[in-house]
Amino acid sequence: xLFKIAWRNIWRNKTRSIVILxxxxxxxxxxxxxxxxxxxxxxxxxxxAIESEISHIQIHHPEFRKDYDLRFxxxxxxxxxxxxxxxxxxxxAGGRMIINGMAASAAGSAGVRINGVTADSEAALTxxxxxIVSGKYFSGEVKNxxxxxxxxxxxxxxxxxxxxxxxxxxHDGDIASGAFxxxxxxxxxxxxxxxxxxxxxxxxxxxxxxxxxQFNEIxxxxxxxxxxxxxxxxxxxxxxxxxxxNWMEISPEMELLVMAMxxxxxxxxxxIMLALAFGIINTMLMSVLExxxxxxxxxxxxxxxxxxxxxxxxxTVFLVLAGCPAGILPAMLTILYTRKKGIDLSxxxxxxxxxGYSNVVFPSxxxxxxxxxxxxxxxxxxxxxxxPARRALSLKPAEAIRK
Amino acid sequence: MIVKLTWRNLWRNxxxxxxxxxxVSFAVVLAVLMQSLQKGVFDNLIKNVVSFYxxxxxxxxxxxxxxxxxxxxxxxxxTLLKEAGYVAGVQTVVPRIESYALASSGAITKxxxxxxxxxxxxxxxxxxxxxxxKGSYFSTEANSVMLGAGLAELLGLTVNDxxxxxxxxxxxxxxxxxxxVSGILRFGSPQLxxxxxxxxxxxxxxxxxxxGRATSLALEITDLGMLESIxxxxxxxxxxxxxxxxxxxxxxxxxxxxxxxxxxxxxWTGILYLIIAFGIFSTLLMMTAERKYEFGMLxxxxxxxxxxxxxxxxxxxxxxxxxxxxxxxxxxxxxxYFREKPVRFSGKMAKAYEQFGFEPIFxxxxxxxxxxxxxxxVFGLAFLIGLYPVWSAGRIDPVKAMKK
Numbered sequence: 001x002l003f004k005i006a007w008r009n010i011w012r013n014k015t016r017s018i019v020i021l022x023x024x025x026x027x028x029x030x031x032x033x034x035x036x037x038x039x040x041x042x043x044x045x046x047x048x049a050i051e052s053e054i055s056h057i058q059i060h061h062p063e064f065r066k067d068y069d070l071r072f073x074x075x076x077x078x079x080x081x082x083x084x085x086x087x088x089x090x091x092x093a094g095g096r097m098i099i100n101g102m103a104a105s106a107a108g109s110a111g112v113r114i115n116g117v118t119a120d121s122e123a124a125l126t127x128x129x130x131x132i133v134s135g136k137y138f139s140g141e142v143k144n145x146x147x148x149x150x151x152x153x154x155x156x157x158x159x160x161x162x163x164x165x166x167x168x169x170x171h172d173g174d175i176a177s178g179a180f181x182x183x184x185x186x187x188x189x190x191x192x193x194x195x196x197x198x199x200x201x202x203x204x205x206x207x208x209x210x211x212x213x214q215f216n217e218i219x220x221x222x223x224x225x226x227x228x229x230x231x232x233x234x235x236x237x238x239x240x241x242x243x244x245x246n247w248m249e250i251s252p253e254m255e256l257l258v259m260a261m262x263x264x265x266x267x268x269x270x271x272i273m274l275a276l277a278f279g280i281i282n283t284m285l286m287s288v289l290e291x292x293x294x295x296x297x298x299x300x301x302x303x304x305x306x307x308x309x310x311x312x313x314x315x316t317v318f319l320v321l322a323g324c325p326a327g328i329l330p331a332m333l334t335i336l337y338t339r340k341k342g343i344d345l346s347x348x349x350x351x352x353x354x355x356g357y358s359n360v361v362f363p364s365x366x367x368x369x370x371x372x373x374x375x376x377x378x379x380x381x382x383x384x385x386x387x388p389a390r391r392a393l394s395l396k397p398a399e400a401i402r403k
Numbered sequence: 404m405i406v407k408l409t410w411r412n413l414w415r416n417x418x419x420x421x422x423x424x425x426x427v428s429f430a431v432v433l434a435v436l437m438q439s440l441q442k443g444v445f446d447n448l449i450k451n452v453v454s455f456y457x458x459x460x461x462x463x464x465x466x467x468x469x470x471x472x473x474x475x476x477x478x479x480x481x482t483l484l485k486e487a488g489y490v491a492g493v494q495t496v497v498p499r500i501e502s503y504a505l506a507s508s509g510a511i512t513k514x515x516x517x518x519x520x521x522x523x524x525x526x527x528x529x530x531x532x533x534x535x536x537k538g539s540y541f542s543t544e545a546n547s548v549m550l551g552a553g554l555a556e557l558l559g560l561t562v563n564d565x566x567x568x569x570x571x572x573x574x575x576x577x578x579x580x581x582x583x584v585s586g587i588l589r590f591g592s593p594q595l596x597x598x599x600x601x602x603x604x605x606x607x608x609x610x611x612x613x614x615g616r617a618t619s620l621a622l623e624i625t626d627l628g629m630l631e632s633i634x635x636x637x638x639x640x641x642x643x644x645x646x647x648x649x650x651x652x653x654x655x656x657x658x659x660x661x662x663x664x665x666x667x668x669x670x671w672t673g674i675l676y677l678i679i680a681f682g683i684f685s686t687l688l689m690m691t692a693e694r695k696y697e698f699g700m701l702x703x704x705x706x707x708x709x710x711x712x713x714x715x716x717x718x719x720x721x722x723x724x725x726x727x728x729x730x731x732x733x734x735x736x737x738x739x740y741f742r743e744k745p746v747r748f749s750g751k752m753a754k755a756y757e758q759f760g761f762e763p764i765f766x767x768x769x770x771x772x773x774x775x776x777x778x779x780x781v782f783g784l785a786f787l788i789g790l791y792p793v794w795s796a797g798r799i800d801p802v803k804a805m806k807k
Contacts, residue, residue: 015692019685026681030674041667045660066557066597067513111503111514155470190656252591252755259752261664264444264765267746268437268671275433275675279682282426286689289419345666361667 006314016287021323024381027276028327031373036335036363038265044361049254052126054247055219056228062243064216068100070171070209077215089227094121095215097205101168107157112198114166116205125219135160135184144204146180149194150187158182171210178208277384284388295392296400305393312392316385320378338363409717424726426686427785430679431730434777437675439738439767441668446627446768451761452657453650454529455592458621465646473502473573479617486640487620492633495623497524500607504570508558515554516598519607528623538562538586546606547585553597555587572612580610684788691792698796699804712793719789727782731774741767
């Protein structure tokens with residue numbers, strides 16, 4: 001009986017029903033889309049750091065990171081890289097020979113970190129090949145090629161195809177040095193980084209350091225960010241004597257930035273849900289005002305208050321249920337579309353794309369979050385419907401019918 | 404006549420007026436809260452980042468930032484220090500002399516960054532004493548050093564041990580000295596942790612053979628909004644021989660991240676406006692539905708639709724103005740409250756924050772600018788939406804409208 005009245009009420013006043021239905025739909029759409037957008041934002045931010053600088057996981061000799069001492073290299077680095085590439089969840093693995101030393105030219109000298117890298121693996125790990133602003137990436141045809149940062153090139157007055165001398169303490173504690181020809185100049189947004197990092201090929205670095213074919217750092221990119229803990233744990237088990245660090249341990253500042261945003265967006269979600277709730281409450285309150293006469297009539301006909309309360313609640317439930325698909329469908333379509341196209345945020349801020357920094361967000365949604373948002377919106381809508389329903393209860397039949 | 408009618412209409416059904424006004428007010432409150440929170444969190448983040456080491460602004464001899472060597476230091480005369488302190492908005496001026504040097508103990512030698520600074524002022528800028536994990540904080544006259552925990556561990560040093568420093572001093576002189584370790588500092592940033600050696604500025608000047616010289620003045624300011632104007636004023640008073648740089652110029656990567664993040668929040672703000680707009684619209688829609696009979700009656704007894712529209716427009720205007728004002732009045736204490744008693748977060752994130760020596764809070768900022776812009780935006784939105792009843796009254800058919 002109550003069902004029937006509620007059902008008929010919905011169809012009797014279509015405007016009102018549509019308004020509430022649309023309110024729920026917009027709330028759901030906004031909630032789901034924002035959640036996906038937020039996932040995309042976090043992912044993008046981590047990604048730009050992971051994929052251009054630190055990678056997901058780095059493996060070192062446990063003593064290495066303290067002092068960058070060449071004695072602490074990774075034994076059997078080559079075969080480790082090969083086996084890591086086959087590890088489940090690992091997208092890419094590459095080894096490096098990192099050496100702290102000096103770069104010198106006729107104009108002066110500077111302390112630098114010499115990154116001995118494998119040409120193709122560095123292109124995949126940190127997209128070094130994409131950061132080249134003049135010259136070329138490693139060709140592999142001649143020995144002793146070097147890529148330097150723009151800032152360092154300026155400081156040491158280095159030009160393309162000119163030579164620079166690298167000097168460092170080798171594996172045995174002796175001074176080693178070699179002349180390298182500049183094939184390319186790179187630039188990132190991080191000027192101090194550009195000033196202090198140079199790239200040579202790992203083979204050349206190994207020979208000079210007295211450790212041919214060895215690595216002292218292995219960097220891993222994963223298929224999915226979520227696999228981080230699982231893969232780290234697996235690697236720790238596999239190489240108990242080595243140090244396995246994830247990106248958060250390598251760059252705690254980055255983790256801090258990510259987490260600050262993380263927390264903040266929860267507040268934003270809260271504010272948006274509040275806005276939605278007020279919208280629905282106001283609409284329902286207005287509709288109770290409009291229905292004063294009708295409800296007064298029902299009351300004077302002898303329908304008890306509990307039933308009226310139930311009736312209004314039922315109406316809302318119907319509308320919310322109908323609003324769900326109406327919100328989910330557009331949300332899914334929006335996500336699918338933006339996921340394919342990406343949302344380019346650079347229109348809102350200055351572009352840094354010239355430095356290989358992209359600010360395109362690809363929204364994505366995890367199944368668990370989907371359910372959570374739906375629950376959140378439905379609960380918000382139902383609670384918002386309670387206030388007006390209570391309001392209806394306090395009506396006095398005689399006054400309500402009077403015009 | 405219309406004004407009178409409007410006024411009476413507003414009071415005739417107080418509940419209805421209140422509901423409509425409330426929908427506008429809440430919109431203003433939420434928009435203001437969201438913006439104040441966003442600004443507050445970003446400002447706080449910047450404050451945290453600059454309190455690592457750099458300060459909001461630094462003054463150097465021109466060319467120092469490009470080539471950070473002791474030869475690019477400047478004579479630290481009192482006039483410059485005082486003038487910097489007089490610039491409105493500058494809270495603390497920390498003179499520093501910084502140089503790379505080799506730190507050694509026994510057979511181990513490590514590169515390090517020697518920072519000679521004023522102990523009291525430094526503490527105001529970077530809360531250095533709070534980072535002390537062992538030993539005691541240095542005093543101005545002391546001839547001792549404090550080390551980052553990572554560096555101390557590498558060198559195998561602890562409090563009261565002796566650190567040997569070697570480096571290049573001013574004008575090519577040899578800098579060398581032995582210093583007792585008075586304290587160990589733990590920094591959130593691994594880079595600082597493994598490289599910093601703090602000394603009182605006079606001791607550092609003596610070590611580097613650069614008496615009375617400094618490489619930088621780091622400035623703490625009261626209001627982040629004044630950053631650019633302070634930079635300009637400072638540049639004028641320091642003269643052309645100096646460069647005045649903001650944290651943005653010194654740490655472009657952090658600036659970049661923050662900018663990229665704030666871009667994302669435009670989307671959130673946009674969606675908030677959308678929901679707000681819909682909330683107001685649906686309220687007005689229901690109001691129009693409720694008053695259909697009334698409008699029909701007015702038209703039936705001969706009121707021109709034009710005048711009816713005008714009346715509704717006046718109603719909308721009054722309701723929106725009042726709603727906006729009430730929203731501002733409600734928003735003010737709310738934002739103020741969250742500034743004084745900021746939201747604290749807990750869990751993994753709070754721990755990470757504390758490791759960096761930050762308070763795990765989300766403060767808001769209380770800025771008139773935000774209140775004015777948000778109020779105007781919501782007012783504009785609400786007024787536009789308020790045209791709907793006017794439009795709908797213009798199309799009313801009295802016979803249909805009055806039919807029960």
